[in-house]
Structures are given as C-alpha cells and as structure tokens.
Amino acid sequence: MEPTRRSLIARLSGGVASLAMLDRLLPMEAGAQTPPKRGGTLVYAQCSGNRRGGDATNTRHPYFMVDLITRSAYNTLTWVDEGLAVVNELATSVKAADAKLDVWEVSIREGVRFHDGSEMTARDVAASFELHRRRNFASQQIDRTEVVDGRTVRFFLKGGNAEFPYVLAEYDNVVMPAAEPDRIGLAGIGTGPFRIVSADPQRRMVFERNERYWREGLPYLDRLEVVNREGQMESAINGFRARQFDAVLNIDPRLTRQLQAEPDTELVPASSGDQAVILLPKHPGSPFTDQRIRQALALAIDREALVRIVYGGPRGGWVGNDSHLAGTDPMFVPRPVKRDLARARALLAEAGHPNGITLPTLYYAPQWPEMGRYFQVIQESVREAGITLPIEERPNDGYLAFRTGDRDVSKGKYHRFAYTAVGPRNPGISLFRMRGENNESGYWSGPGQDRYMALYAQAMVTADPAQRKAIYAQMQAIVHEEVPALLPAGRNNVLVKRPSVRGLNNHPQHWSIRWDEVWKA
C-alpha cells in the first residue's frame, strides 16, 4: 500500500531519529550534583587547527572564527547532543511539510534576542540561510527559503531529506541579524551565550556573558577566553600546568597516559571524534584515476598500526572504513577486506607498476597535534607494498585554499593530493560528503558514483531506519570497492581540565561543546 502523506509524516515523527528531538535545551542543571555556581572567567586553549584564521578579513564572522568557538557567540536552529541525537536549539519544531520530505517547516523560539538587543525573527533565519545555502557544504541542498510568518520559515530542498534537522545543526548554519549575503555576520552579533569582546584570529578570542541569553539562568560564566595554540600543544600544556588555562581541548590522545598521573587534572574523552580524509584527485594525469591504484593504497595502509601508534590503541582511536562514518556510528560497516600487501602489489602490477609506484606528494596540515605521526605511519606502511609516498606538511593557515587549488578549468575539477579532517555527523550528512561535486570524494564520477547517489536519494526518503541502514550498507560497499577517498583511522577527542571546571562535557563534534552549561566551582 502506498503510504499517505499523513501516515508517512507520522511514521517519520515516531521512527526517524532526526525528528525525535527532545528539548534538552530547557534550563537544566549542568551535569553535576552540586548546584552550579554563577560567575568567574574560564580560559581554555585549543590545539586543533584554525583552518580559516589565515584567510580571515573579519574574525567575528561565524565563517571565519575558530571553528570551535562559533557556538560561543552564535546558535543554530538545532544542535546535536553528545550522543549525536538532534535537539531543538533556536527552533521549537522542525517538521516535514511534504511527503517527499523536500519541504520543511521550522518554528522558532519567541523572545530570543541578538546581542544588540534586537529580536530574532523568521526574516533573520531566512536571510542567514541565504548565505548558508551558498556557502555551507551541507546547506547547498536548500533550494530556497520562505518566511511564512514572524515565527515560521519554510525550507524548500532540492530533494527529499529525512535527516534535514541535522543539517540545521551544522556549526556554520548560525542565525544572524538579517542583511544581504555579502554583509551578513560581519558585526559578529549572534544569539549565543557570550558576546565577542575582542578577537585576534591567530591567537585569542575573548567573550563576555550575554545578559539577554534566551536560556534562562545561563551561561554561568561571566567571561570566556579562548587561546589558539594550534601546532603548539606543548605551550598549551605548559599553560595548563602553570594554571593559566582551566582546560585544553583536543590534545594528542597519546598524551593521556602522562597527564593521568598529574594531580588536580581530569581527562574527558569523547565517544568519538574527527578522522582524516585523504583526498584522491581524479583529474587527467592523476594516478588516482586508476581504481586499482586506489584499491592498492587502501589495502596497503596498516590501519591497526595507525590506531596503535598514533592513538595509543582503541581507547584513543578507531579504524576507519573509507566512508565518512565514524566507527561508533550504528550504521558503520567495517571494510570486509583487511590489510593485504600481496593483493596490493598485484593490483599495482595490473595497473602497470610491477616494480612499485611513486605517488605525488601528499600534503597535510597539523590540524590535530598527532597528524605528523599519522602520515609517517601511512608512509611507512604503504612502502611495504612498493608504494613510495612523499609527504609534506603545510601550515593550517590558508590550507583550505591550498588544498582545493585554483580549479583550473583546463584540468577539470582540480584539487591537491591532500588531506582534510572531518568530524562525525549523522549518516545523512556524512555519506553526502562523498558526492561527485565534493572535493572530498576527489570529484568521483562514473557508474559507482551514480549508484551511490541513487541509493543516497532513496535513503533520504526512506522512513524506516532498518531499511535505511540496509541502504547505507550498500553505499559503504560501493565505497569499499571503488575507494574514492581514503579514511583509514579516526581519533577520540580528549580534553584535559581542572576538576573545578564543571559541566564541561566533551563532544565527538568538538565544535558542539555547550559552553553555556560550564561553570567553575
């Protein structure tokens, strides 16, 4: 029987995680037994790379702030919690308005005010998404928005998407006071728990409590200072030991054993974290146009050694499956074939390289403290299969522009043989990243990509989670076979803090930590 529009929406409301949104953001105690205390300054250092600071012309714009701290000044319509379940934030409801799941209606909270005192309306949401649908990778599926009334916005998508509420939680998708897309956000005004006081893109941002914050009684802290210590983890740890910093985020997972022994120190691991995507460019002349070479690389990398050497074992990291799904995702399907050097050599010989192959230089940036070690292990492990892999470190600043290249039309869609870090998301977003138009797939094309995207489109309008899981498994099987990109291993994010810092829950999406619930005892 064909499902009716009403029955389908009802099933989605009941069954699909994306719609089962608990309103966790109602005022609550911040995860501690003693009542939270108001006031104080919290200073924390972050060791992950600020990919955009070097390109920033205005550090206050959410697109050019350190990714991590965007949510200190801004809010999104939804938020994903530490278990990656979607929760309303500035939205009060997110409903599919159409059986094809390509029209979504979002109601927004009343009484939410921006830092400048103006009230947030549906017009601000629509104006913000005019920018996001042009610039944010996950929002490009939004065809247009429509203001229904002062509190309601309708999103028209290019295709159905049962997991659309997760898209609204992406950290770039913040709500800003309405303005034209080329001007919006430049003032650094959001609805978030803290107002920006000062900003230095390379070094530090200082925030003060937003007295108008819509979550009553929050934030607890009067002041929040974020010190950028990308590529300088030792300096960050020295600052922590000298009590300059109350916490340090995104430390090298291998440092945990050493820090565990130190007094007045708590380590807070997240259930998961970022993984490295090694982009395999497929422009004319690239060796990665040959699927056999991609397969050989996938078979040659010693993923277990990566987890063991780089992350100190399964407590610090996990083996990837060459899709964007994190190892903890229930939809994750491990690669069916383990490391096989003989098969890798045979594939290289079939591809015309019986004596091995020298690949182009693989460029990486130290977006995480351990990345140098990560690529050294890869370099050494593939050498055993006859693959010579030169590697070169580039700085975080400007790395995004560097790796995506200048898109020379004479070569098709060009980008460098490089890497990027991706955080865990729901499958709807994660698997969408391997679409052909995205450089993370190396602009993958051909029948495999067509099948992959057809399955994706099918999954996005499939209400039944079990059926969707089966579709997601098929998509991962295609990726295992064609290896459009390499995602060999990921990390579990770890932060270190003083025990006096309470309510600081680590998050697999390090940018989604809720600073409004943090307080100091």
Next chain:
Amino acid sequence: MLIAVLRRVSLSVLTLFLLTVFVFVATEILPGDALDVSLSADEMAMMPPERLAERKRELGLDRPALERYAGFLAGAVRLDFGRTLVSRAPVSDIVMYPLRNSLLLAAAVLAVAVPLAIAIGTAAAWWQGRSPDAAISTAAIVGYSVPEFVIGTVLVMVFAVWWPLFPATITANTRDPAWTLLAGGVLPVATVLIGSVAYLARILRVGMIEALAGDAVERLRLTGIPEWRVVFLHALPAAVIPSLTAMALYAAALVSGIVVVELVFAYPGLGQELVRAVTRREVHLIQAIALLSAAMVVMLNLAADLAILILDPRTRAA
C-alpha cells in the same frame, strides 16, 4: 665631525640599497620565484604552459627583473611590501605589530642586560685571574652556550609550573598594548637575558681588562685619584665605547633572532611571523621581514657609530 657623520650615513644608505638588491635577488630572481613557491611541484608539473604564463602575468612575474626591482624598491621606501599571496592582506599591516613586539622584547632585554653586563664585566676585570673572575667567566660561558629553548623550558618548569610565579605562555593578542605584553613576558625576557648578559659581560670584561692595564689608567692611579673613580669614571667609558658596535649588532640580532624564544612562549613577534611566512611560502612577507631585520642591523650599527663619534673624539678623523 660633520664629514665623518655624512660618511657613515652615506655608507649606511648604500648598505641598505645593496640589501634591497640582495633580498630581491634571493627571493625573486634565483631559481624558485613567487610562482614556484606558491604552487606545489605536482601542480607545476601538471599545469599547462599557457596557464603558468597567465599566473606569472597575474603576479607580475612576466615583467623584466629591473622593472620589478624598481617597483619593489619604490614600495620598500614607502614601507609598502605588497600583499600576501593567500589572503591578499597588506604585508605592512601584518608585519607592523610583530615588529613592535619584537622591538619591545629586545628593548626590555637590553634595558636589563646592558647595566647588568657592565657590572658583571667590570667585576670580572677588576678581579682578573682570581676566583670571582673564574666564577663569572665560567658562568658566562655556560650562559652563552646553553641553547635558549633549554633555558626557556627550564624557566617554565621552575617559575611557571613548580612555582607558579609567571605565565608559561603568552596569551596576549598581537595588537595588545605594550604593557600587556611585557606583563606576561617575564620568562621570555629572562630567557634571552641570560645569554645576552653572558655575551655582553664577556665583551665588557675584555674591554675593561685592556682599559685597566692601559697607560692612561696607570697615570691616573699615580696622581692618587681614588680607585673607584679610576674604574668607573675613566676605565669604564674607555671600555664601553669600543663595545658599543658589538652591543648594537647584538641588539639588532635580538630583534630578528629570538625566533626560538618566541615559539617557546608563543610571543607574538617578528620571529613567529617569519616562521609562519616561510611555511606559507609568503614571498612578500619574507621579503619585508628580511629587509626590516637587515635595516635594523644597519640602523643600530649607524647609531653605535655616531655614538662613538660623539663620545670618542679620536675617531672623528677616521
């Protein structure tokens, strides 16, 4: 006197001019121009010749070297070093505050190091050959020999971690007021200070030993002048004047050479900016920092020469 001053100023201007030639040749003419360093080797190999030519045109690299140098020189005179390759931001804006911060750090170090080195060098010379001299000389050799990153790390462990008196890392912004930077900069200053005092004290000691053994000092002693006046009012100026050039060069080297200290303490100075510029292959930024650092050496050297001219009439005829 005027002729001597003009001669030294002209020499400095000529040196600065030669420096601009050297920096330009080193960064733009030798193999590996701005295009090479902004592209990867693979990209260079892949890029069709017409696209390479187009990129060269965009960067102005298709113009004759002399014409490009003229543009570079005209910009350098106005402190306009062009824009960065990645963000297209004016180089002068990027360099200005780190330069100020490095000058600040160097000034703080010298403000303490010079009087301290004079006192220590004088004491060592006064007790030449005896145990205080041996102790000072040994300490100076050790202080000068131990790498600054080792001194910095030890100071952090002792005075920031074990005994939390000073910050372990500088959190101030690049454009913060000078006093904010200095307030957090005790350990970086102390780190550079140890090596600086050791170096300068050794120079002063040698000068003082020569001055104290000189005929002029001997004659003064015979006149019955108190020994402290002989040492501080006669021997010391005679020892300091020849050391001025060495001190000036050391001061200039401090501004551009404290990269390690800036990295250990995350101090927002010229050294950190230089490292960033080199890793990002920002040619114009590297040119600006190289030229400013070299100009600093020339200017401080000139200042020392002029000071010597004023203080020592014998040099005016030279």
